[in-house]
Amino acid sequence: MSQTGGTPVSLPLSVVLPVYNVERYLPAAMDSVLTQTFADFELIAIDDGSGDRSLAVLRRYGAKDSRLRIISRPNTGIVGALNEGISFAHGDLIARMDGDDLSMPNRFAKQIQFLAEHPDHVAVGCQVLLMDEDGLPICLKKDTQFTHERIDHAHLHNGWPLVHPAVMMRRSAVEAVGGYRTRFQWQEDLDLFLRLAEVGKLANLPDVLLHYRQHFNSVCWKRKEEQASLRAALYHETRRRRGMPPADGTEEIIHATKWELHKLWAWWALTAHNLGTARKHAWRTVTSGPFSPESWRVLACAVRGH
Numbered sequence: 385m386s387q388t389g390g391t392p393v394s395l396p397l398s399v400v401l402p403v404y405n406v407e408r409y410l411p412a413a414m415d416s417v418l419t420q421t422f423a424d425f426e427l428i429a430i431d432d433g434s435g436d437r438s439l440a441v442l443r444r445y446g447a448k449d450s451r452l453r454i455i456s457r458p459n460t461g462i463v464g465a466l467n468e469g470i471s472f473a474h475g476d477l478i479a480r481m482d483g484d485d486l487s488m489p490n491r492f493a494k495q496i497q498f499l500a501e502h503p504d505h506v507a508v509g510c511q512v513l514l515m516d517e518d519g520l521p522i523c524l525k526k527d528t529q530f531t532h533e534r535i536d537h538a539h540l541h542n543g544w545p546l547v548h549p550a551v552m553m554r555r556s557a558v559e560a561v562g563g564y565r566t567r568f569q570w571q572e573d574l575d576l577f578l579r580l581a582e583v584g585k586l587a588n589l590p591d592v593l594l595h596y597r598q599h600f601n602s603v604c605w606k607r608k609e610e611q612a613s614l615r616a617a618l619y620h621e622t623r624r625r626r627g628m629p630p631a632d633g634t635e636e637i638i639h640a641t642k643w644e645l646h647k648l649w650a651w652w653a654l655t656a657h658n659l660g661t662a663r664k665h666a667w668r669t670v671t672s673g674p675f676s677p678e679s680w681r682v683l684a685c686a687v688r689g690h
Contacts, residue, residue, distance in 0.1 A: 397425035397492060398475030402465035406483035407436040409597065414445050416486040422493040427452045428469045433459030438483070463564045463572050470555065470563060478558060482549040484597045491593035495552040498589060506557035506584030507577070509546045510593035514652070516661060517599040522649050523656035524592065532585040539578055540619060546586065548573035550594040557583055571614040578622045598649065600642060643673040650682045662686040
């Protein structure tokens, strides 16, 4: 294990950034964090055994900005990386960030202000803009909820109200509930949010403060079956812990192909009037499924712009 960067005694905010093979996107993600309007923070980047040049990118930034602390060690998975990052943190607040997303310049300032004004809240996220692998806008995330009650309800009913890398949390609350748990890796964020909701309130700001990248290497697309199985076990445990009756029914697992995802992104972008993105993914829908009438329908609509 190696570390570089300064070692502050006390800070209001620590940003925890797990990094694994995101060389292509990492510079933009780093720039979005290091140019925040709120500048009094440390950025803890955990290189989780990357096989590409992600670590070299981090070291290049570390040579220029003393707020960056780099931890590099063999791969353990995201839960180990997150818990290790939090264990090195000096901040009272923990902001999550991923190496393929973009934080808007005022994200930290707005989230810190919210938590300062709402001491009963233990975590706050925000509305996010979905973007594609090249950073083109797709649409606003559709199922974001904003109040504690709606967020917690959605978490227990297969919803996705909080985006993990968009969240800022009170470190004391994260530690009080035991941090991230390895047994729920790939659903570690949902597990943590459900336990945090039992010691305080959750919220989302209506502001778009994160651009969240959609691509085929993301956990959401590569590990759908594992996530569904883990979610069922997590719901069972949570309901039992809260004294709630067992959930009814099972979750439908959608096995999305690249053709289906390009088609979905094209329709979402078209609905949001992001015509360049819509036409790009409509054309990819046609090239990956040229014999489907649905491919040509989405392309025609994208070309017309409606």
